[in-house]
Amino acid sequence: MQINTENTSPLVSNPELSVVIPVYNEAEAIIPLVREVSAVLGSKIRHEIIIVDDGSIDETSNALIQLMHDPGLQLRLIQHISNCGQSAAIQTGIQSARSPWIATLDGDGQNDPADIFKLLKERDNGGDPELKLVCGYRKKRHDNIIRRLSSRVANAVRSNILQDSAPDTGCGLKLIHRATFLGLPFFDHMHRFIPALVKRAGAGMISVEVSHRPRKTGKSKYSINNRLWTGIVDLFGMLWLIRRGSSPIKKEVTRYDF
Numbered sequence: 001m002q003i004n005t006e007n008t009s010p011l012v013s014n015p016e017l018s019v020v021i022p023v024y025n026e027a028e029a030i031i032p033l034v035r036e037v038s039a040v041l042g043s044k045i046r047h048e049i050i051i052v053d054d055g056s057i058d059e060t061s062n063a064l065i066q067l068m069h070d071p072g073l074q075l076r077l078i079q080h081i082s083n084c085g086q087s088a089a090i091q092t093g094i095q096s097a098r099s100p101w102i103a104t105l106d107g108d109g110q111n112d113p114a115d116i117f118k119l120l121k122e123r124d125n126g127g128d129p130e131l132k133l134v135c136g137y138r139k140k141r142h143d144n145i146i147r148r149l150s151s152r153v154a155n156a157v158r159s160n161i162l163q164d165s166a167p168d169t170g171c172g173l174k175l176i177h178r179a180t181f182l183g184l185p186f187f188d189h190m191h192r193f194i195p196a197l198v199k200r201a202g203a204g205m206i207s208v209e210v211s212h213r214p215r216k217t218g219k220s221k222y223s224i225n226n227r228l229w230t231g232i233v234d235l236f237g238m239l240w241l242i243r244r245g246s247s248p249i250k251k252e253v254t255r256y257d258f
Contacts, residue, residue, distance in 0.1 A: 012074055015048045017041070018097035018178075019116070022052045022089030023107030027059035028217035031067060033109045038073050040113040045120075050076045051107075052093045055083035087191040094181050102181065106172035108215055111136070115210040119175035122208045132180040132203035135166055135195055136173030136210035166195035166207055173210050177203075185241065189234045200242050 019037055023030055034049060041047045053061055064077050078092055094102050103119065105111040119134040169192055176194070184190070184197045198205050 010071065011048060011076070012046050014046065015074070015099045016046045017048075017101055017103055017116075017120075018094075018099040019047060019049045019103045019105070019113075020052065020090060020093030020097060021049065021105055021107050022054055022086050022093065023056065023060055023064075024054045024083060024086075024089075025056045025058045025060055026107040026217075027056070027063050029109045030060060030107055031063050033107065033113075034067055034073065034075065036109075037105075037113040038075075040116070044117075048074045048076060048098060050078065050093045050096055052089040053077065053079045054085070054089040055080045085188055087186070087189055090191050091186055094176075094178055097178055100178050102176050102178050104172060104174045104176070109217070110213045110215055111171075111173040112211040112213060115173055116175070118208055118210060119173070122206060123175060126206075128204055130202075130204040131206065132177040133195065133198045133205035134175040135168070135205060135207045136171040137168045137207040138171050138212040139209050141212045164193075164196035164199055165205070168207065169193065169195055171210065171212075187237075192234065193238050196238055196242065 019041070021030075021033070021037075026033075030051070034051065037049055051064055053064055061079065067073060067075055068077055076096070078096055080089065080092065090104060093104075101123075103116045105113065105116075115136060119136065122134045123131060174194065176198075180198060180201065180203050181194075183201060184194070190197065195205050
């Protein structure tokens with residue numbers, strides 16, 4: 001996979017948070033979304049925004065290059081030469097991130113950037129060093145009835161089979177520890193199974209309710225047909241992976257234990 005990187009704005013050093021947004025053909029949505037993310041985070045947290053353009057064939061690339069010339073944005077742009085899929089775009093962004101913690105959200109504007117602080121608060125409240133993933137949970141979805149019902153059925157089937165304790169793995173809004181993500185096995189569509197993969201790795205995860213907004217521009221890249229069969233194959237592949245591996249329970253013995 002070939003990528004181009006471009007950066008014309010001075011970037012903050014040692015960001016506390018990297019926001020990774022994979023996009024494909026979101027020319028109308030991406031400019032207001034990036035500006036909203038920047039306005040929400042502002043000076044509240046040192047951050048960088050990493051947009052991964054996954055081989056868009058509309059005007060997304062031109063829109064993003066325009067944004068790169070705005071010195072007020074902590075923006076980085078990475079371009080895939082061809083479309084590689086959402087999982088690959090997320091992986092590219094996280095590999096390039098400079099913060100130990102990553103927030104991901106979809107590029108269509110349906111995730112509310114303000115909810116990033118909900119995820120950060122949930123991470124910090126418990127004080128659990130093993131907590132490596134906070135997942136958004138879209139309890140009140142603004143999608144058509146077919147998408148809502150199909151998603152509800154898919155989540156129920158997946159949760160029952162994988163026992164991943166996640167009510168909504170399709171939500172793009174997540175907060176994940178960078179090193180934990182990079183230690184997960186990578187495969188196409190793996191972004192749908194991040195909670196199960198994190199749990200398999202022995203790390204902690206939790207879900208928190210977040211907002212879901214109506215899509216204002218463009219259209220979804222997914223349909224029931226292009227999700228159903230690949231989803232079934234991926235689900236049973238994940239079940240095989242979970243059964244083939246386990247995370248040992250570890251304890252270090254020190255001289256003071258005797």
